[in-house]
Amino acid sequence: MNWDDDSVRAGALRLLLTRRLTSTKAAASWLLQLEQLGLIGPTRRSGEYQLHAEKVDVLRCYLLQRWPQLPEVEAAFSANPQSISTAALRAQRRSSLILPAGISRLNRKTWAAWAGAHSKSGQRAPPEGVLLTTDEVLRLRPNAGLEMVGAGSRMELDACLALLGEVSIPERALTGEWQLAGVMPRLILTVENLGAFVDFPLVPSVLMLQAPGWNAGLATKFIARLPDNIPWLHFADLDPNGLRIGLSLRCAADGRRPAPWIPRAAGTLLSTHALPLPQPWPVQDLPASLLSGPILHELVTSQRWIEHESLVLLPEFARELYELASLA
Incomplete structure (x- = not known):
């Protein structure tokens, strides 16, 4: 019997603290030994053994000879024996480790x-x-002239865009001591899905950031570094969840929120790309300002939705985006 095996130790500790244990492949041989020693006996449940009340201390001594660390482990789990597992034993063993300084x-x-x-x-x-x-990466397509300044250096995001097609900023950089400088965008646009983000028509005065589903924390941290008077739109699937996400977004730093964007160009695809919804639209959760729009009204009435990736290929879509940027 290998008493360095956490699965064996977990079973033994569970027997000691709960007085019962169901036999497993790992525990079968030592349970047989304990039964022969008169410490345990079978219960009415198949494969289950019960520790005799008068043999608790005997079992503790038996285990201590094979597992010297038993006292501290028993103390750690005595209040909650149901939490005993091989993973929990491993975590308990590491709980005293001290993280190196400077991290x-x-x-x-x-x-x-x-x-x-x-x-x-x-x-x-x-x-x-x-x-x-989590060390995720924020993907963005900067507006013309936007710069990052910090640590005695200046980075022109135009150069990154020209070379790579987009700019990637790691999560840790978003806690750094830097500022946005140069030309500020006229419009901020967060885009939910990757396909729509990468194929979006580039508009020089618009800053585009990918904000995947409910995981928009990196995008909102970047936006919080921009002046709060810049309009912000969120572009997602034209379905209940896409609008819910858009309505829930906010910058933790200053509380600013985007407006969900339902492009007029979507009307072109209503007859060809609208897909059936399994459930009616939750109109009670949506503001009247959205429901009054003709596109959403048609989708709600017909119980359908549109994937936003298909919209970015429309010429009308690009023209509408330029118009929005010029009005901002």
Whole structure:
């Protein structure tokens, strides 16, 4: 029997603290040994054993000879024995580790691998002053003339756009000491899906940012660095969820919100691209200002929706976007 195996230890600890254990492949041999020693006996449930009340201390001594760390582990789980598992034992063993000094930011999976059971496990709270990150990347297509300034340097985003077609900013950079400078956009446009974002017609005075579904935190952090008088529109699928997302977006720093954008050009695709909705539109959740528009009125009435990727290919769509930017 390998007493360094966490699955064996978890079963033994569960038996000690709950007085019951169901036999498993890993536990079968030592349960048989405990039964022969008279410490446990079968219950009416198939494969389940019960620790005899008068043998608790005997079992504890038996385990202590094979598992010297038992006292501290027993103390850690005695209040909540139902939480005992191989992963929980691993996490408990690592709980005393001290994070090296000088770390202010750490990827969530790195922290979970260090302090939890493994990189995909839940993790305990990090030490004070350590920010956990997911290290996602914000994709944007900047307006002409927009710059980033900080750390004694200046980066013209036009150059990145010309070379790469877009600008990528890592999550950690969004907590950095830099400012936006140069020419400010006339209009901010967040775009939900990647296809629509990359194929969107480029308008020089419009700043476009990808804000994928409900995961728009990076986009709103960037927008919070811009002047709050710049209009902000959100472009997503013309369906209930797309509008819900647009209505829920806000910058945590200053509370500014976008307006969901329903392009007039969508009317061109109503007869060819509108798809059936399985449920009626939740009109009670939508503002009257949106419901009064002819496109949404038609979609609600016919119980249909439109994918926003198809709209970006329309010539009318590009003209409408230029018009919006010039009016902003």
